[in-house]
Structures are given as structure tokens and as C-alpha cells.
Amino acid sequence: MTDRLRWGILATGFIARTFTNDLKLNGFDVRAVGSRSQESADAFAAEFDIPNAHASYEALVADPEVDAIYVSTPHPFHAEHASLAIEAGKHVLVEKPFTLNAPEAERLQALAAEHGVLVLEAMWTRYLPHMIRIREILAAGLLGDVRTLIVDHTQDLPDDPAHRINALELGGGALLDLGVYPVSFAWDVFGEPRTIQSAATFKETGADAQIATIFTYDGGKIASAVSASDTRGPNTASLLGTDGRIDVDAVWYNPTTFRRYDADGNVVEEYAADVVGRGMHFQAEEVERLVAAGDLAGGVLPVAESVAIMRTLDEIRSQIGLRYPGE
Template sequence: MSAGLRWGVLGAGGIARQFAEDLRSDGLGLQAVGSRTREGAERFSTQLGGIASVYGSYQALVEAPEVDVVYVATPHPLHAEHALLALRAGKHVLVEKPFALNAAQARAVVAEARARGLVVLEAMWTRFLPHMVRLRELVADGALGEVMTLVADHSQQLSADPTHRIQDPALGGGALLDLGVYPVSFAWDLFGAPLTIDSRSVPTATGVDRQTAVVLAYPGGAQAVLHTALDLAGRNDAVVLGTDARVEIAPTWYAPSTLRVVRPDGTVLEEFDGRGPGRGMQYQARELERLVREGHQESPVLPPGESIAVMETLDEVRRQIGLAYPGE
């Protein structure tokens, strides 16, 4: 185990297990798990081969003196509530994407973290993957010329069961917040704030979005063409087009992947392999640990203000397509 932070995992579902596996395989300090019930936390611990501290409530987890940072991995509508719970207990927080259910909740979380001098980071793990780091370097170095277009899709064939969380409005279901947040965040990373947002969508029988297309337009004529669907198995590749070259990111672009830099005449200038061990969720954990170790509160890769801005974009898309969640 590293001499870094001691991590507590809040939530005991599939994404929490994947994160915990990557955390442990990278030598980072998996210290505790908290679930709604003691049984759920103990089952999670057993699946991971044993975790030192097991708690049967979220409150007990965030108050645990042996926990330095909390990873929030509960359903979307609970992200803000549980991030605030951890922050008010004096813990740094890594909160699963989407950062919150809406921008108002996101602003409340960020304000609390800033007031308490704590780190809060959105677990948009894609931002921290090696191939995305390399893409930002290529753009910054001018290797692509003027970057004009992003085309990115995140489409999966998920459960059609109307009681499944992806189909449930009460759990923030639909393609947009679960899957579409990835390409929207990618567009923000590449281009920043859009001038205009145009969205089209098709609903499921339960009233969440089945598939959604978004076009973001930027100063100088740049565009991001984004698509997401919850019942279609897409290629899940992405391409960034510049005047001098393009970057092709192989499926699955939002997970550890490879990229190629290709000139307009087809000449391949570079091939980069960013694949590595595990699912790749350890890189975001390393970034949070770096921030704490070096005394920084906000990551330049994904500052909290940008997580709020991504949520504002998602709010506008939902307004355009008529997708509202109970209790908002």
C-alpha cells in the first residue's frame, strides 16, 4: 500500500467495485467501504478479498477517523447529498459522474468544498487517461492545426427492464446523464464553452431519453457533434479534426485506448497506445492525491467550475428535449 491517502468507498455497486479494484491494483490505500446496510458493505468487502473497515451507513463512513477521502458511487440523484455529507465531515471527495443531477446541486457541492478548503473532483475518469493526456498535448503543440470538429458517440445496449435504474426517472435515468455526459465533457475539454446548443431526442416508454444527439457550436466555426443511446451498441469511437491532421481514437474512446494522428493525405504521423492495467480509474485517484499532497484545491485537468459548466450544458440539453426528473 502507498503512503498516500486512505480511501473510503461510499456505495457498494458495480462502479464502486471497479474503482476499488483499480485503486488496490495501483497500490493506493483502499481503507473502508460504507453501504446502506452492514450486510451490503460486508458483501462488498468479501468481493474485494477483505477491506480493513466496513460500515453499515454512509454517515459512519464519512465520520471514520481512518478515512481521508471519500469516493461517492451512489445513484445520480444522491451524488450531491453524499458529496456534501463527506465534505461536512472534513473529507476530500471524488464524486462519480455526472457530478450532480443538475447545475444547482453542483454549485452547492463546489461552494461547500471551497468554503472548507477541501478538494472535490468529478470522477470523469476519461479526462485522466493516458491517450486523452496525449491528445491535449497534440492540440496544445499545434500538431493538428486549427481544431475544428469533434465527433464522439457513447451508445450501449443496456437493460430494457422498466424497473432498471437506467430506465427510471427517479434515479436520473436515460442515456444523457449516464452515457452522454462523456462526449459532452469531452467537448468542454477540447473547446470550452459553446456558443449554441442544439439537441434532438427520442424518449423511452418510461419517459427518459432513449437516444439523444447534440451539436455544440463555438467561436470560429468549430463544432462538436455528439450522440448517445441506451439501447444501441455503438462503435464508441471518436475523431478530432484539425486543418493539418486528425486524431482517431479507437473504440472504446472513453476507456483506455489507442489513437492515431493522420494527415489529410492519409499519412500516419503517430500511433499512441494508452492502454494499461485495469479499467483506468486509478488515474483520477492519483490526481486527487497529487492535489492534496501539493496543497492545491482544484485540478487543472477538470476544475470544479468546469464540472458545473458541464452540468449547465446538460441542463440545457434536458430543457430542449423535455427531460425533467422528479423533485427538481
């Protein structure tokens, strides 16, 4: 293996384009792309100056010039395609949500351990500079006892029943596409919830349109989140502590700014950072760091935590009565 990992891109949709663009802007070695057709792979390779273009996912994972695979297929295929890469001996960064459900996540974790490779969920927000600074503030106790997280991820997305966001057979709906962000944020701040309360509204396709959750924790802590695919909201987040608070500006899960206040409401810190591209390359940096260190458990977002987050999402779905075809 070279000093830097050589990346392969599995699938050629919008999110793969965004990720690959960020990799190229920030000097990563993108060596190959795989699609279900040679035409699609060739077009993607030409757009991003990628040397190897494969007409199948099987050919991509068999490419000896690739060390790590980024999986960006729809949710129901995450486990299948990540497994394909793992069994070929590749490290894997798989788009969020990690899988469709917790049993799939558990199998993926075990398979990666069996083959001695890293598998990491592409919850890219965790690795953004403002999120790193927020974790530093929390670890230093600058907010005192952090009691509350309030967060939304609300977008006005297409109503077309054939659109992926509305198609249950593709894992569509507000929870797995949007709600996974605040759920993961709550896990990052407070850990595993002691209780979960959920409510949802649904579209005619059966996909969830709005999802509201309340998590409680030991010590009187609470996280409140709303996600929606049919209405656009502020897309902000607030962390409230006994000695102050943080208000994260829109869009909180993208590179953004925040302000920290003391207990009297005075601004004591204003944070901003320059990010090249959208910031999706930071998760690739984490993959390369972990592989170089021989740390296959994961750091900022361990694979065990991704599995546990899938159990939380499964519990939410159980409460609102949401099942996907084939489950």
C-alpha cells in the same frame, strides 16, 4: 494524514467494485467501505481486503482513518452524499455526472470551498493516458486549427422499466449516464459552446433513449455527438484539424489506441499504452496529487468546469423537455 490518502468507498455497486479493484491493483490505500447494511459492507470489505466496514454512510464519513471518499450512489444522491463527506472534512471524488443539475453542483462547489476540501468529478476518461497524449498533441498545434469533434457513446442496455438506466427517479437515461462523456470531451477540446442544439427520443418510462447534440464555437468550430441506451454503435471519436486528424478507436472513453494522420491522410503516429485494470485509478492519482499540492480548484477537470458542464446538460434537458422527479 499519511503520505498517501486513505480512501473510503461510499456504496457497493458495480462501479464501486470496478473503481476499488483498480485502486487495489495499483497500490492505493483503501481503508473503509460504507453501505446501507452491514451485510453488504462486510461482503465488499471481504472481497477487497478492506479493514473497516460500516453499516451507514454517516459512519463511513466519520471514520478517522479515512481522508478521501469516493461517492458512487445513483445520480440523484450525488450531491447529498458528497455533502455528507465534505461536512465531515473529507476530500471527495464523486461519480459522474457531478450532480443531477447545475444548482446542486454550485452548492457542492461552495460547500467544498467553505470546508477547505477538494471535490472532484470522477470523469475518469479525462485522466487516461491516451487522453493526456491527445491534449499534448492539441497543445502543440500538430493538427493545425482543430475544427471538428465527432463522437458517439452508444450502448444496447436493458429495456426493463425497473432498471436504473430507464428510471427517471434515479436520473436514468442516455444523457446523464452516457451523453455526459462526449459532452465533457467537447468541453475538454473546445471549452464552453456558443450555441447548443439538441434532439432526443424517449422510452415509455420517460427516460431519454437517444440524445443528439451539436455545439458550435467561435471560429467556426463544431462538436457533434450522439448517445443512446438502446442501440450499440462504434463508440469512436475523431478530431479534425486543418493539418491532420486523430481517430480514436473503440471504446474511445476506455483505455484504447488512436492514430494521428497528417493533412494528406498519412499515419504519422500510432498510440497505445499499457494500463493495469480499467484505468479508473488515474483519477484517484489526480485527487492525491491535488491534495498534496494544496490545489483545491482542480487541474485537468476543475470543479468550476464540472459546474459549467452541468449547466450545459441542464440546457440540453431544457431543449428536449426532460425533467427529473423533484426538480
